[in-house]
Amino acid sequence: MDEVTGAQLIAESLKTQKVEYMFGIVGVPIIEVAMAAQAAGIKYVGMRNEQAACYAASAVGYITGRPGACLVVSGPGLIHALGGMANANMNCWPVLVIGGSSDRNQETAGAFQEFPQVEACRLYSKFTARPSSLETIPSVIEKAVRTSIYGRPGAVYVDIAGDMVNAKVERDKVREVSCCPPPPVSLASSVAVEEALSVLKAAKTPLVIIGKGAAYSRAEAVLREFVEESGLPFLPTPMGKGVLPDDHPSCVAAARSRALLQADVVLLLGARLNWMLHFGLPPRFNPHVKIIQVDLCAEEMGNNVKAHVALLGDVGAVVCQLLTCVRKDGWKYPSKTEWWSALSQKVSANAKISKALALKETLPMNYYTVFHHISQLLPRDCIIVSEGANTMDIGRTMLNNYLPRHRLDAGTFGTMGVGLGFAIAAAAVETTRIKPQRVVCVEGDSAFGFSGMEVETMCRYNLPVIIIVVNNNGIYSGVDADTWKEMAKMGDLTSVAPPVSLLPDARYDEVMTAFGGRGFLVRTAEELRDALQLCLTDWERPSLLNVLIDPSSDRKQQVHEHLCNYIDQSWF
Numbered sequence: 308m309d310e311v312t313g314a315q316l317i318a319e320s321l322k323t324q325k326v327e328y329m330f331g332i333v334g335v336p337i338i339e340v341a342m343a344a345q346a347a348g349i350k351y352v353g354m355r356n357e358q359a360a361c362y363a364a365s366a367v368g369y370i371t372g373r374p375g376a377c378l379v380v381s382g383p384g385l386i387h388a389l390g391g392m393a394n395a396n397m398n399c400w401p402v403l404v405i406g407g408s409s410d411r412n413q414e415t416a417g418a419f420q421e422f423p424q425v426e427a428c429r430l431y432s433k434f435t436a437r438p439s440s441l442e443t444i445p446s447v448i449e450k451a452v453r454t455s456i457y458g459r460p461g462a463v464y465v466d467i468a469g470d471m472v473n474a475k476v477e478r479d480k481v482r483e484v485s486c487c488p489p490p491p492v493s494l495a496s497s498v499a500v501e502e503a504l505s506v507l508k509a510a511k512t513p514l515v516i517i518g519k520g521a522a523y524s525r526a527e528a529v530l531r532e533f534v535e536e537s538g539l540p541f542l543p544t545p546m547g548k549g550v551l552p553d554d555h556p557s558c559v560a561a562a563r564s565r566a567l568l569q570a571d572v573v574l575l576l577g578a579r580l581n582w583m584l585h586f587g588l589p590p591r592f593n594p595h596v597k598i599i600q601v602d603l604c605a606e607e608m609g610n611n612v613k614a615h616v617a618l619l620g621d622v623g624a625v626v627c628q629l630l631t632c633v634r635k636d637g638w639k640y641p642s643k644t645e646w647w648s649a650l651s652q653k654v655s656a657n658a659k660i661s662k663a664l665a666l667k668e669t670l671p672m673n674y675y676t677v678f679h680h681i682s683q684l685l686p687r688d689c690i691i692v693s694e695g696a697n698t699m700d701i702g703r704t705m706l707n708n709y710l711p712r713h714r715l716d717a718g719t720f721g722t723m724g725v726g727l728g729f730a731i732a733a734a735a736v737e738t739t740r741i742k743p744q745r746v747v748c749v750e751g752d753s754a755f756g757f758s759g760m761e762v763e764t765m766c767r768y769n770l771p772v773i774i775i776v777v778n779n780n781g782i783y784s785g786v787d788a789d790t791w792k793e794m795a796k797m798g799d800l801t802s803v804a805p806p807v808s809l810l811p812d813a814r815y816d817e818v819m820t821a822f823g824g825r826g827f828l829v830r831t832a833e834e835l836r837d838a839l840q841l842c843l844t845d846w847e848r849p850s851l852l853n854v855l856i857d858p859s860s861d862r863k864q865q866v867h868e869h870l871c872n873y874i875d876q877s878w879f
């Protein structure tokens with residue numbers, strides 16, 4: 308009699324559904340699930356906190372289009388993973404969380420680590436279920452995977468009763484469930500596409516905004532043709548960066564404020580008019596702007612600003628429809644317009660300001676100097692993971708992306724602590740490729756602290772991630788070592804130390820060396836260049852550059868300073 312355990316059924320079902328990566332922390336009752344997953348050919352990465360494990364699994368979902376699995380124990384294990392589920396759901400990234408839970412005969416009896424897990428996950432996901440028997444495991448997992456990638460992608464949860472893990476069932480009694488195909492591709496109505504073209508043709512100051520929905524849809528090839536043939540300027544959202552290269556001649560990211568404010572027509576491709584795009588409203592947008600909204604989610608249409616034209620469908624497929632229409636019509640937005648020259652002037656003026664700050668030779672370094680040198684050394688195909696406040700914001704403007712899905716950051720939810728999990732996921736995927744690309748993780752010192760122990764995970768699996776901690780001794784800003792000592796003399800630090808401050812000159816590099824990775828303490832541009840160069844040539848082990856910068860270093864003056872205080876700087 309051929310029998311199969313619950314753990315094997317879970318593992319085989321995941322494999323059938325093309326779930327190739329699992330991140331988690333084992334314990335009762337799911338240790339056998341992780342072992343069965345490995346036996347089924349799924350790569351298992353043991354992490355140090357379920358939150359980071361869930362961030363990692365969701366990053367796999369975004370990068371590959373197939374969800375990663377996050378395996379957690381019951382109660383506190385699952386609770387830790389909720390942060391990752393919420394982050395994935397906000398980002399619209401697929402992830403499948405599998406939680407062990409109490410035995411069926413102990414439910415509500417005060418069992419070990421008992422918690423109402425299915426109910427708890429509902430707010431954080433699109434789908435939650437607890438298979439009622441071993442026989443239903445394959446179909447529940449198929450539905451979970453399908454739901455995570457169909458429609459608007461997001462998080463899903465499957466609860467596994469502890470006693471089902473090692474229970475057995477005859478294989479013949481389990482109905483085979485085949486792999487769910489990639490999501491069906493939907494197209495916009497052809498009437499709406501024609502209308503979009505006529506609105507674009509009538510525009511004086513048009514703008515294309517490329518969101519991470521375009522990256523997820525793999526729209527890069529058709530989008531490049533569309534942008535080049537239509538002659539329209541574009542700017543990316545943070546994770547839309549790289550769908551088209553940041554150095555593309557039509558990219559006006561460096562003139563972002565002006566482009567948003569003066570555009571009369573915006574073609575919005577897989578981006579939401581939420582806080583990241585200032586809700587599409589004045590004073591950051593023209594009050595009369597016409598939005599041509601392209602999204603695969605009907606409920607997104609008209610959020611905050613009414614869509615002048617709503618193109619419901621897959622971003623890549625809809626851009627293909629628009630391109631066909633543009634070609635048939637023979638229309639192209641002229642390259643010699645007042646709009647183009649206003650944008651180009653602003654792009655070069657802004658580049659000059661950043662360059663002047665970057666070339667300052669004073670020590671300690673400022674953010675701009677650090678990013679200037681990093682940007683000169685990074686390979687074009689590297690994956691940039693980034694989080695922090697100034698570190699992330701300034702880094703985004705100075706570190707170019709040239710390839711799609713090559714930037715992973717705090718995202719729509721503004722979550723600190725995602726960086727190391729994302730970097731581990733990206734590196735795990737890269738190691739399977741014939742020509743792996745480097746993963747560079749640029750962290751604020753506060754951001755690094757949230758999941759810092761994942762450095763051990765990187766060292767354990769020998770993932771050649773390069774972490775750069777931009778260390779200003781605090782959250783947004785900090786104080787220097789002398790001031791800290793003076794404050795300590797004044798009395799209890801919990802009363803006198805600014806809440807933003809962290810330990811001055813903390814040796815984050817030694818966290819990396821503690822586990823056998825390479826650590827560098829960096830104070831000057833020369834040290835930064837030497838260390839980064841060395842790490843880029845060494846693929847053997849992870850590295851961490853602890854870059855000490857001026858604790859009072861800040862962003863350059865913003866045009867909308869009064870708004871930045873509300874929208875940009877206190878983002879999170």
Ligand code: TPP
Pocket residue numbers: 694695696697698699721722723724750751752753754755777779781782783784879
């Ligand atoms: N907790 C979470 C989970 N997410 C958040 N966004 C915050 C707290 C609030 N917050 C926003 S940015 C930030 C924090 C704690 C850290 C900024 O400091 P750092 O990472 O050192 O970057 P810096 O701006 O100093 O370069």
